[in-house]
Amino acid sequence: MCRLFAYVAPRTSAVDRELGERGIDSFISLAQVHGDGWGWAGVSEVGDGPSVYKSVESAAKDSNFGTSLAVGSRAAMVHLRWATSGMDIEEANTHPFLSDGISFEHNGSLKPVECARKMLSVESLANMVGHTDSEMYFALIREKRAAGLDLPDATRAAASDLRQAFPLSSLNAILLTSEELIVVHAHAHSVLTEEDVTEIMQFDLPDEHAEDYFALRWLRRPDGTILVGSTGVAEPDWLPLPAESVTTITLADGAAVTAPLMTD
Numbered sequence: 001m002c003r004l005f006a007y008v009a010p011r012t013s014a015v016d017r018e019l020g021e022r023g024i025d026s027f028i029s030l031a032q033v034h035g036d037g038w039g040w041a042g043v044s045e046v047g048d049g050p051s052v053y054k055s056v057e058s059a060a061k062d063s064n065f066g067t068s069l070a071v072g073s074r075a076a077m078v079h080l081r082w083a084t085s086g087m088d089i090e091e092a093n094t095h096p097f098l099s100d101g102i103s104f105e106h107n108g109s110l111k112p113v114e115c116a117r118k119m120l121s122v123e124s125l126a127n128m129v130g131h132t133d134s135e136m137y138f139a140l141i142r143e144k145r146a147a148g149l150d151l152p153d154a155t156r157a158a159a160s161d162l163r164q165a166f167p168l169s170s171l172n173a174i175l176l177t178s179e180e181l182i183v184v185h186a187h188a189h190s191v192l193t194e195e196d197v198t199e200i201m202q203f204d205l206p207d208e209h210a211e212d213y214f215a216l217r218w219l220r221r222p223d224g225t226i227l228v229g230s231t232g233v234a235e236p237d238w239l240p241l242p243a244e245s246v247t248t249i250t251l252a253d254g255a256a257v258t259a260p261l262m263t264d
Contacts, residue, residue: 002095002107003030004216005233006077006174008181008249009225015040015069015076018227024069027080030232031060034080037094038065041103041176042073046251050103050176054079054094075181075251077174079105092130097138099127102151102177104141106134107214107230108170108187115165116140137162137173151175152182152248152259159184159246160262170214174228181249183228185241186261187214216241224254 005027007018016024031038039054059065059080069078079095095105110116110133117125117136124139140161144154159171163186170187217238218228226249229238241247247258 002082002105003027003034003080003230003233004077004105004107004172004174005227005229006075006176006181006183007225007227008075008251008254010223010254012044012072012074013225014072015078016066018225019069019233023233024066026233027078028060031058031065031080034082035060036083036089037081037091038062039079039081039094039096039105040068040071040076041096041098041105042071042076043176043178043251044073046074047178049101049178050096050098052096052098052103054091054096056089056091056094075176077103077105077176077181088131090130093132093135095134096176097129097135099138100142100145102138102142102175104134104138104173104175106137107172109133110137110162110166110169116162119161119165137171141175151177151180152246152257153262155182155184156246156259156262159186163188163244163261172214172216172230179251181226181228181251183216183218183241183247183249184245185216185247186244188244218247220254220256226254226256 035058037056038059041050041052043050053068096103113133116133141155141158144157173184175182215231217234219238220226244261245258249256
């Protein structure tokens with residue numbers, strides 16, 4: 001399980017500017033639980049491919065975390081990792097992943113992971129750099145794209161296939177390219193386990209963090225900037241994204257289009 005944040009701005013901005021001091025403090029506090037690494041991806045100008053920086057250190061202890069949040073970008077996203085049980089804490093397994101000009105981060109787990117593995121081609125499996133279910137999700141999206149779909153529809157198709165195979169899993173994800181930010185808000189009936197809740201309660205974390213843990217919310221500011229965040233990062237007055245949907249935000253003008261997951 002993980003925490004996600006992203007923004008798209010009409011001019012150069014940065015994560016720390018968009019979140020503000022209170023938001024950064026929330027992020028740091030969340031890293032007490034989500035401390036199995038962190039990652040940042042950003043697009044400096046529309047048309048530029050995303051750059052990625054990630055670390056296996058906890059964001060609460062890594063000075064490079066604050067440095068990355070200050071990097072000027074037209075769009076960026078951040079990921080705090082709480083590793084799925086059994087998944088190694090190493091850079092190859094740390095989000096965001098980057099391939100084919102696409103960066104990808106996920107909040108959820110696909111269990112049993114072997115079911116996700118069976119959905120991929122031999123070539124996709126051979127090209128994986130780590131062994132997480134999240135990277136398999138990303139690979140499935142790229143397979144759909146390679147088959148001729150544009151990235152938003154490839155994302156919808158992959159998420160729809162995964163929903164059929166994993167009816168209770170969270171498929172929440174954010175993708176960033178040189179032209180668009182794509183947000184999957186599809187967490188079905190996912191809930192934290194009793195063990196997870198017990199671990200969370202040991203820490204002083206932001207309000208609402210454990211309430212509707214897998215929800216994603218968004219906000220469009222008067223200047224056109226769009227923010228997307230997990231509970232605990234998003235403010236309570238941000239609007240919930242539509243359930244079981246994929247929202248595509250164009251970096252050039254901030255236009256947003258939401259479509260439901262594909263059905264047979």
